[in-house]
Amino acid sequence: MRVCLRRYAAIGMAASLPLFCQGPARADIFVIAASEPAGHSEVFRLEERSGAVIERWTVGSEMVSGIAISMLGDVYVAGNTGGNGEIIRFSPTGDQLGGFSSSEYSLPSGLLFGPDGNFYALSSLATEKGNFGQVLRFDHSGRYLNAFIPAGANTAGQFVDLAFRDDGTLFVLNYERGVLRFDGHSGQFMGVFIPAGDDMVTPSGLAAGPDGNLYVSSRDANVVLRYDGISGKYMDTFVSPGTQALNGPMGLTFGNDGNLYVASCYDHRVVRFDGSTGELKGVLGEQELHFPTRLTTGAVPFLMAAPTH
Numbered sequence: 001m002r003v004c005l006r007r008y009a010a011i012g013m014a015a016s017l018p019l020f021c022q023g024p025a026r027a028d029i030f031v032i033a034a035s036e037p038a039g040h041s042e043v044f045r046l047e048e049r050s051g052a053v054i055e056r057w058t059v060g061s062e063m064v065s066g067i068a069i070s071m072l073g074d075v076y077v078a079g080n081t082g083g084n085g086e087i088i089r090f091s092p093t094g095d096q097l098g099g100f101s102s103s104e105y106s107l108p109s110g111l112l113f114g115p116d117g118n119f120y121a122l123s124s125l126a127t128e129k130g131n132f133g134q135v136l137r138f139d140h141s142g143r144y145l146n147a148f149i150p151a152g153a154n155t156a157g158q159f160v161d162l163a164f165r166d167d168g169t170l171f172v173l174n175y176e177r178g179v180l181r182f183d184g185h186s187g188q189f190m191g192v193f194i195p196a197g198d199d200m201v202t203p204s205g206l207a208a209g210p211d212g213n214l215y216v217s218s219r220d221a222n223v224v225l226r227y228d229g230i231s232g233k234y235m236d237t238f239v240s241p242g243t244q245a246l247n248g249p250m251g252l253t254f255g256n257d258g259n260l261y262v263a264s265c266y267d268h269r270v271v272r273f274d275g276s277t278g279e280l281k282g283v284l285g286e287q288e289l290h291f292p293t294r295l296t297t298g299a300v301p302f303l304m305a306a307p308t309h
Helices: none
Strands: 003-006 019-022 026-034 041-047 053-058 063-069 075-081 084-090 096-100 111-113 119-127 130-138 144-149 159-164 170-174 178-182 189-195 203-208 214-218 223-227 234-239 249-254 260-264 269-273 280-284 294-300 303-306
Touching: 026 063, 041 063, 041 075, 063 119, 063 294, 075 111, 075 119, 084 119, 111 159, 119 159, 130 159, 130 170, 159 203, 170 203, 178 203, 189 214, 203 260, 214 249, 223 249, 234 260, 260 294
Parallel strands: 063 111, 203 249, 249 294
Antiparallel strands: 003 019, 019 303, 026 041, 026 294, 041 053, 063 075, 075 084, 084 096, 111 119, 119 130, 130 144, 159 170, 170 178, 178 189, 203 214, 214 223, 223 234, 249 260, 260 269, 269 280
16 A cells, blocks of 8 residues: 655645655664764664664764654654753754754653654753653654653652553653653553562663563663563563573664564664564674664655656
8 A cells, every 4th residue: 555645845835746655664773872982872774674784873962862763754863962952853864854952851861752743752850859750742843842741759760761552651661660650641640550679670671562561671680571561560571681682781672573672782782582472583783883772663664756647
């Protein structure tokens, strides 16, 4: 099936502009890693099947802590320069297309497109009583909308990552407290869904799986844990230390192929696991990446001009 859309450069342009038809999309893995030698961060675009590097570009921020892909394949990264947050937009080939920020956006971390088409960006507010996490919301044009989840008693601690479940529930990974649950429509706090404890050591990444369950990477334990997406109950250690596949796991994402991809920071690679069984399926970017931290899957459309009538 081919989906067509009409792009207008300005309001009032003639309706005879050509349609752009979206053909089959390819799904690639987009990874944030440090530059080598150390400096600004880089974005790597890896072909999902082979792991080959398709594109690689530098991001002009001191630190990059989040990455998201739009429906049209544009790449958005959460940058941090001197504590001030900014979201920078790139084409899938690395051409910078602009950026946006707000005075409320400080010490950023995770970044995600929500089911409403808006950006949800993790931010941190430092106070005399400690750090408090926030979830800020921007529309697709970059206009600041609101603090969807403002700093308060329920957000104490460091926000690390976030994920939406298919029913719209928003989960936020808190480094000190575990996984927090919020109403994805109102932002209302719904409690600690998965408390931090013996199973969850230095939680670093969060993903909602196609099976409806939640997956949490535990950096210092070198594991990926699986929790029931409805009850929050611990299910199993989906990727165990016995595989010797992970060394400092951080960001994780499910690919278009249904497999789980994990940024293994300390051995400089992305590791692929079977999304149903946790079986090791291979590695990506082993000779290219330098301390990868965050990653996401992006379906990059092929756009072609359709004839006008």
